[in-house]
Amino acid sequence: MALFLPEFDLQRLNTLAIPARAQFYVAVTSSEEVLEALSFAAERQLPVLPLGGGSNIVLAGDYPGLVMHIKLHGIELVDEDETSVWVRAAAGENWHKFVQHCLVMGCYGLENLSLIPGSVGAAPIQNIGAYGVEVKDRVTELSAIDIRSGLPVTFTAESCNFAYRDSVFKHSAQDRYIITSVTFKLDRAANLVLEYPSLRQRLQLAAPKNSDIADVTPITPEQVAAAVIAVRQEKLPNPVDTPNAGSFFKNPIVDAAQFARLRKRFADIIAYPQADGTVKLAAGWLIDRAGWRGYRDGDVVVHAEQALVITNPGRGAGANVLALADKITQSVQERYGVRLELEPRVYPEMGSV
Ligand SMILES: Cc1cc2nc3c(=O)[nH]c(=O)nc-3n(C[C@H](O)[C@H](O)[C@H](O)COP(=O)(O)OP(=O)(O)OC[C@H]3O[C@@H](n4cnc5c(N)ncnc54)[C@H](O)[C@@H]3O)c2cc1C
Structure with a gap:
């Protein structure tokens, strides 16, 4: 039976180490416990926050609802042929341990995504990516439970609408599903991506x-x-010593005309041309050249080695982290005319704090 804990301290459960509380907290280890937790929330009309490793959230205040810590475990080989292996991992598996496990099994394709913090279940939400690989390249389908109906749902890779740090789970399906497992198609032979x-x-x-x-x-x-x-x-700073949520901003995408104007003014701007003619800019470069690297604002610091990362060494409130992010966003907008978007999700939603 699931155990529901009131007024639960979340500081150790988010990698920014922000002090905040959940109105209720529950750790779920099976689909039955997920359903039990959904009934608990529905009876009290509470919103539900599915929590993995807490490495891509900013707690702007206490969470007025049920934090459901996803602790579903298990990795299984579901199919194979001469060249490929299909592996299903439960949502609560640690992402990096899963990648390592695949390597040991001789299943390849996720190696560039090593050491990304967090859980398997959160990986599709923002289509995690690093060093030229995105998880969308390997996800074939995922299983979820509909928060409203409690019914099981399967999403194919296509229906996830994956894009750069984006998926259907950040749009029409936001806050609607608990992802319970993800299936990956991996290679028996190495197909290395070494362009970075x-x-x-x-x-x-x-x-x-x-x-x-x-x-x-x-x-x-x-x-x-x-x-x-x-x-x-x-x-990158290790969140265990230096609390952070990885990249704080997405790399902005601009059209070719805006990029041409920017390159005239900033000859060494870092940019990645996209297949559709748009250009992805390196947010870290924009922030760095605007003078923010190493900047301290009370408890919060722009990381000295990588300006894209905001750290919270003082383990201060989420409002401080967001205030600094806001200053950076404004300065980048003024200097380059480019709007930065936050990569982590803010809870509770702005406006409901
Ligand atoms: C040092 C550091 C480096 C990082 N590097 C990268 C990187 O290289 N590339 C990259 O893409 N990201 C990176 N990240 C961001 C982060 O690791 C990923 O976004 C990761 O997938 C988040 O996983 P999590 O389990 O911690 O998610 P959480 O922070 O717990 O949750 C994130 C969001 O997903 C939702 N969610 C979580 N689990 C579920 C579930 N089972 N069902 C439904 N919704 C769920 C939550 O409600 C929340 O909205 C980095 C973060 C850190 C701290």
């Missing part, structure tokens, strides 16, 4: 005599995972 300069550089540095490692020994997915882990550990 920092990743290539790291692999080459590891080669004997600084020669091109690809010419000397074939690179393995395990080596790619190790390189990704090393690069991430160098660049």
Whole structure:
């Protein structure tokens, strides 16, 4: 039976270490407990916040509802053929441990997504991505429970409407489903994605005599995972020591004309041309060049190695984190005419605080 705890402290359950409380908290370990928790919330007309690792949320205040901590576990091989393996993981599995588990099983394709904090169930919500790979490249379907009806639902990859840091779960399906498991199609043979300069550089540095490692020994997915882990550990603060939620802003996308104007003024602007003619700008570069890197505002600091990350070493209130984010957004808008969007989700929603 699920245990419902009132006035529950969430500080240890969000990687920004923001002090905030849930009106009620429950940890769910089975579909039956998910249904029990949904009934509990429905009877009291409480909103439900499904919580994984708490690495992509900002708690702007106490949560006036039921925080449902997703602790569903299990990984199973559901199908295979000569080239592919279909693996289903329960939503509460730790993402990085799952990636490592796949590597040990000889199932490849997720290695570039190593060391991303959080849970399997949250990965499709914002279509997590890193080093040239997005989870949408590997998700085939996911299972969920409809919060309103309690009925099970299956989403195909297509119906998830995946896009850059985006999916249907941030639009029409927002706050409607508890994701219970995700199925991935992985490769038996390595199909490495090595286009990212920092990743290539790291692999080459590891080669004997600084020669091109690809010419000397074939690179393995395990080596790619190790390189990704090393690069991430160098660049990103570990939330355990320095509370943070990873990238605080999405990389903004502008049209070709706006990009041409920006490049005239800022010759070294970092940009990634997209297939549809638009251009994705590096939010970290925009913030860095606007002078924010290392900036401290009370408890909150713009990370000195990576301006895209806002840290909360003082473990202060969410309002402080959001106030600094607001100042950065305004300054970037004034300097470049580009609107930054937050990557993490803010709870409670603005306006209901
Ligand atoms: C140091 C650091 C580095 C990061 N690097 C990256 C990166 O490289 N790429 C990237 O894409 N992201 C990155 N992130 C962001 C974060 O790790 C991902 O978004 C991750 O998927 C969040 O998982 P979570 O379990 O912590 O989600 P939570 O923060 O717990 O939840 C995030 C959202 O998903 C919802 N949710 C969670 N689980 C479920 C479920 N089972 N069913 C329905 N809704 C659910 C929550 O309600 C919330 O709206 C980083 C974060 C940190 C702290």
